[in-house]
Amino acid sequence: MGYSDLYLVGFSLFGVGLEWISVMAGVYTYKGWNLMYSFTVYFYSLAFLLLLFKMAMRHYKKTKLPGR
Template sequence: MKTYALPNYFDLNETIILLFWFVLFYFYIKLPKQFPASLTVFILVFGAFSARLGDILFFPYDLYDVMDNPKHCIFDLILYTLIYPLYVYFYCYFYDRFKLSTEFQFLHIICWAILSFIFEWLGSKAGIYTYKGWRPIYSFNIYLLLISWYTLMLYKAKSLHKSAAP
């Protein structure tokens, strides 16, 4: 079993990770529930899976580090299993909540890709991401693909959930 160490020192990046998690969790608790519990769990697990999948696909190229060093620490776990899934949940929440028409769906995806890019850029300034051959502008295209994937996943999951309902 893999163990996650504590960081060598607690600084800005760990503080931001905790703060961001508390803010996301606060809004997750406070907002009215948009999905049935089973669909919510699926969205959260899918968010964690897609975050890890990205790292697995890019791992052989060693293009960036997350947090203070290349080894995993407990804050990597918080980022991948709590923050990323909640971020995907909020994308799905607002996408579903506003029932966007086709022409606005694309705009919604673009806006979330821009928001994701801004969060990553701010994270790099705070030391959450350290690039080694990766440029943040590359991430924008990845975010467009991921967010489109989340949209397709939500559509399919809701369709399956509806057809499985008694």
């Protein structure tokens, strides 16, 4: 597992943990939804953002001016 994989899994679990705390506190009430769905949504959303970040950095490195 690379750092990207650990980032995706770790922050997805962190998001689910915060969501679970919110459910226990009564902030959210689910009807037909569970935390496993949330983990999947967080995981793929973060994967997409990580992909966009890597593409932006690759483009930046190709187009930056010398000496900057």
